[in-house]
Amino acid sequence: MSLGVSIAALMRASLLTTMRYRASFFGEVAMAVAWAFWTTVPLFVVFDQAPTLAGWTTEEALAVVGFFIIAQGVLEALVDPNLRAVVEHVRQGTFDFVLLKPIDAQLYVSLHRTEPLKLVHCVVGAGVVAYAAKAVDAGPVELLSATLLMFAGLTLLHSLWTVVVSSAFFFVKVDNLSWLIRAGLDAGRWPVSLYRGFVRFVLTFVLPIGLVTTYPALALRGELKPSTGLGAMVIAVLFAGVARIAWTQSLRRYSSASS
Amino acid sequence: MFRAFPTLLRIGFAEAVAYRAELVIWVLTATAPLISMFIWDRVAEEGPLGGWGQGEMARYFLLTLIVRHLTSAWVVWELNENIRTGGLSPMLLRPMHPLVFFVAQNLSAMPLRAVILAPLIVGVLWWRPELVWTPEPWTLLLGLVSAVFAWAIAFAAQVIFGSLAFFSQQSLGLFNVYFGLWSLGSGYLFPLELAPDWLRQLLLWLPFRATLATPVELLAGLVAWEDALGLVAAQVVWAVVFVGLAAMTWNLGVRRHEAVGA
Amino acid sequence: MIQVTALNKVYTVPKRGEGLWGSIRSLFSREVEEVRAVADLSFSIQAGERVGFLGPNGAGKTTTLKMLAGLLVPSSGERVVAGFDPSKRDPAFLRRITLVMGQKQQLLWDLPPIETFALNRALFGLDEAEARRTQDELIELLELGPLLNRPVRNLSLGERMKCELAAALLHRPDVLFLDEPTIGLDVRAQGTVRRFIAEWNERSGATVLLTSHYMADIAALCPRVIVIAGGALRYDGPLKDLAERYGGGRKVVVRTRDEAPETLGPFTREDGALVARLPSAEVAAAVDFALRQVAVADLSIEEPPLEDVLSKLFAERS
Structure with missing residues (x-):
């Protein structure tokens, strides 16, 4: 109950802050559509050369891009602005005020500087996914499992984000880290089965971007084994746990080393 | 004012060393050409593409990675930050043009960037030894000249968008739009050779190719002599246009800055 | 209310060489230096006391305050604040203390102060009616009425500080850590802040531990002072005896x-x-x-x- 109140208050303050600068809802929609276009162009160029690649048709790969756009929307709305705010807090020493609030600091920094308007990207991404879903004739079961896997993937993304934020306590100037997440995610705009060997291994197990975009798309095609789907969710939970540990450890370091 | 240049370079280098962890991150973030390389490698397996085999394709993206890093600029962020926070005002009081300072800062970070990038390149070459090639002397020379122009255009473009911060809080958003167009039109994500016809026709009239694809294709030996000179000539024209525009937006911006006193 | 026993804090800081060669060398080796910020500090403060915490720059005042607020873990030693071990940052503990830093601000920069107040009310899980009453009381005491709906970035330093104080006190903490609350303020704003702190201490009975470089603050507010230098205790006692002795x-x-x-x-x-x-x-x-x-x-x-x-x-x- 009181947690809900806190979250609502944080979202409210975020929304009010973004509205100070850019109240342009339509500008954001235009940008989101343009980005979706730019994101899909390379896909069409590739599939112009080869009608199917590693068992993926254009429409199926389009689903991957759709989930990629959704993930990017989450990145823009939640991950990136909050990350930059935390870095700023640490640099200016105002992070102390965060720690003095009687609310979980990880929750606080995850939400305190959200840009809700950027969620428009997620809507556009969902549109792309819907188009692809129609093209591959996805049924309700496929849609449901794809949605579940998407949330597992987003959990994972948030965990990666938490690990990066944790490192903000160790480096001097880490604004660039948000670009690192972005670059990592960028590999996820292609079905992970297009990669080979070591790269594929990394993208599936170490930095499981494949889980964020490819697995939901596979589920949409009805080609994801239930065991793989469950495994993906377990991995997501595992990552969340690891991220939590990284966060608490770096807080401990922050409060023993800062001045 | 150029007497101070060596000192600036030295300080810039020391600064780059101090921020080495961040520099590593920066280098790692711009590895999209590697991703493109993996994908196109896969596509090229299905058969040659527009006369390019697997080898040419992989080499193209390896060179894209290298050229992208050694011609990169980040002055748009520096300008935006300094204009927004007022850090530019003291710079304007120095007896040295702020842009000279930023040029020095940009150039002096290059050696360390190259050092950080080297293991990646070596790793790729170790994985695909057939990618090693010996370019002809004239393509190498022309390619390097072309890379310098590519950097100049990229830097000037960033000065233009950075100077827009004098006028608008949305300047970085505008730069992102430019970057989006650039990534499609410069050969960064796919070789322009393989773009649909209408796009290729369009790109002939746009500046993006001059900032990346031209030096990359020259260095990879994918361009014939007579085409090469035309491409470099186009770069020179674009460099003149962009530097002119950059000088104009900068001067207008500074005048406004002085009037408003931000 | 505050009990400190044999508190120590040692930092290690990396040494970085000068010049080109130095910056290359620091790539490979990391020499570290130990800095003793607080050394064997002990004191205790009763509920409701107003204590001035004095020392030259770098004496360890802020470090000590941060250790008391639970932001820093001491290298050794004990401290109990309001019956809690601060290190755990127990929400119940955080509801009983507050920290105001003159050089840093918690107010949401782009929004009017009233929004920070609303956020803090929610984050501290305060009872709405009671929190409103406290808020009104603070608004009246600090004369914040005309400032409430202006974005923080448009406020003057003094106005901002008054709003900082209000935001920090909405949850009616029992212990106030004030780190240079008047720094950079003009004489009139200093006086306002000073009078407010005294008044609030009287009204709420909260314990106040205050650092300041302005002796006028200390003279007006603190019957008792604790002086540290180089991290170690130099004096602890009534302000008037300090002049007598030194x-x-x-x-x-x-x-x-x-x-x-x-x-x-x-x-x-x-x-x-x-x-x-x-x-x-x-x-x-x-x-x-x-x-x-x-x-x-x-x-x-x-x-x-x-x-x-x-x-x-x-x-x-x-």
């Missing part, structure tokens, strides 16, 4: 009708007047003596300026 006593100046003698009892001649520096207990006798010996035109007894007392204290042993 000020070299009071300055008694006697101007005579006729030319003053070179020396007279405890007095010596300075600029044509007789001057003596004496502990307060001896002042009366000395004045009495002077009045009987010479024809006195004017007589004054001056307290030593607090700044002088402190710089003497800081210089000693360090």
Whole structure:
């Protein structure tokens, strides 16, 4: 109950802050559509050369891009602005005020500087996914499992984000880290089965971007084994746990080393 | 004012060393050409593409990675930050043009960037030894000249968008739009050779190719002599246009800055 | 309310070389230096006390405050604040303390202060009616009415500080850590903040631990002071005794009708007047003596300026 109140208050303050600068809802929609276009162009160029690649048709790969756009929307709305705010807090020493609030600091920094308007990207991404879903004739079961896997993937993304934020306590100037997440995610705009060997291994197990975009798309095609789907969710939970540990450890370091 | 240049370079280098962890991150973030390389490698397996085999394709993206890093600029962020926070005002009081300072800062970070990038390149070459090639002397020379122009255009473009911060809080958003167009039109994500016809026709009239694809294709030996000179000539024209525009937006911006006193 | 025993804090800081060679070398080796910020500090503060925490720059004041607020873990030693171990940052503990830093702000920069208040009410899980009452009380005391709906970035430093105080006190904490709350403020704003702190302490009975470089703050607010230098305790006791012990006593100046003698009892001649520096207990006798010996035109007894007392204290042993 009181947690809900806190979250609502944080979202409210975020929304009010973004509205100070850019109240342009339509500008954001235009940008989101343009980005979706730019994101899909390379896909069409590739599939112009080869009608199917590693068992993926254009429409199926389009689903991957759709989930990629959704993930990017989450990145823009939640991950990136909050990350930059935390870095700023640490640099200016105002992070102390965060720690003095009687609310979980990880929750606080995850939400305190959200840009809700950027969620428009997620809507556009969902549109792309819907188009692809129609093209591959996805049924309700496929849609449901794809949605579940998407949330597992987003959990994972948030965990990666938490690990990066944790490192903000160790480096001097880490604004660039948000670009690192972005670059990592960028590999996820292609079905992970297009990669080979070591790269594929990394993208599936170490930095499981494949889980964020490819697995939901596979589920949409009805080609994801239930065991793989469950495994993906377990991995997501595992990552969340690891991220939590990284966060608490770096807080401990922050409060023993800062001045 | 150029007497101070060596000192600036030295300080810039020391600064780059101090921020080495961040520099590593920066280098790692711009590895999209590697991703493109993996994908196109896969596509090229299905058969040659527009006369390019697997080898040419992989080499193209390896060179894209290298050229992208050694011609990169980040002055748009520096300008935006300094204009927004007022850090530019003291710079304007120095007896040295702020842009000279930023040029020095940009150039002096290059050696360390190259050092950080080297293991990646070596790793790729170790994985695909057939990618090693010996370019002809004239393509190498022309390619390097072309890379310098590519950097100049990229830097000037960033000065233009950075100077827009004098006028608008949305300047970085505008730069992102430019970057989006650039990534499609410069050969960064796919070789322009393989773009649909209408796009290729369009790109002939746009500046993006001059900032990346031209030096990359020259260095990879994918361009014939007579085409090469035309491409470099186009770069020179674009460099003149962009530097002119950059000088104009900068001067207008500074005048406004002085009037408003931000 | 606050109990500190043998508190220590040691930092390690990397050394970085100078020049080109130095910056290359620091790539490979990391020499570290140990800095002892707080050394064997012990004191205790009762509920409702107002204590001034003094020391030169880098003395360890902020470090100590942060350790008490649970932001920093000490290298060794014990501290109990409001019955809690601060390190755990128990929400129940955080609801009972507050920290105000004059150099840093928690107010949401782009929004009016009223939004920060709303956020803090939610985050601290305060009872709405009661929190509103506290908020109104703070608004009245600090005269925030006209500021509430202006974005923070448009407020002056003094206005911002007043809003900071209000935001920090909405949850009615029992312990107030105030780190340089008046820094950079003009004389009038300093006075407002000072009066407010005193008033709030009276009203709420909260314990106040305050650092400041403005002696006027300390003189007006703190009957008791704790002085540290180089991380170690130098003095802990009433403010008035501090001047007594380290000020070299009071300055008694006697101007005579006729030319003053070179020396007279405890007095010596300075600029044509007789001057003596004496502990307060001896002042009366000395004045009495002077009045009987010479024809006195004017007589004054001056307290030593607090700044002088402190710089003497800081210089000693360090």
